[in-house]
Amino acid sequence: MLKKIYKTVIVPYTLFLLYLMFLGMGRFQYDDNLITVEPIFSTINFIQGVRDWKEIVMIVLGNIVMFIPFGFLGWIFPKLRDLKTLVLNFIPAITIVEALQYFTRMGIFEIDDIILNTFGVYLGWLLCRFIEKKFRNLVL
Structure with a gap:
């Protein structure tokens, strides 16, 4: 049951997240292209x-919490059940x-965002x- 719900929700959720990353939360177009590549220090x-x-x-916890649903992608793509494969694709x-x-x-472009x-x-x-x-019966 949870897998069916996840399959229904993940695409709209991804689109919503992309909206937030490009247009939402008071975003505006910067005058210059900006990049921070020093891990951890910028955060x-x-x-x-x-x-x-x-x-x-x-900002900081949001960069972590908003991406938790992508840890469940193995429910849709069985190859992504393996952590290494999931991370190497993500x-x-x-x-x-x-x-x-x-x-x-x-x-x-922030390295810290990628890490978080x-x-x-x-x-x-x-x-x-x-x-x-824990909830084997609910997952299927």
């Missing part, structure tokens, strides 16, 4: 520069999205395995 600098914890939670896909943000200037998004996929994969073991 630390961002956290240190923000005065409102709500913004930190929304990283190029999210890198393309980040590159599109860079080239359209509708966001910043991938961590979200990993957490989703762990959650998927847990749900499959």
Whole structure:
């Protein structure tokens, strides 16, 4: 049952997430193409520069939590049940999205986003395995 719901929801969810990444949350087109390639440091600098914890939670945790559903892609594509295969397919896909943000200037190409998004996929994969073991009857 959960697999059927997931199959129905993941495409609209992905489209919604792409909307957020390019147009939502007050996005605007930057004057220049922006890129940050120093892992972790840009996130630390961002956290240190923000005065409102709500913004930190929304941006940093959002980059993790919003990608948890992609950890369940093995329910649709059996080859992606393997964590290594899932991650090795996800990283190029999210890198393309980040590159599109860079080239359209509708966001910043950030290595930290790739890391945080991938961590979200990993957490989703762990959650998927847990749900499959704990609620076996509901998954099918």
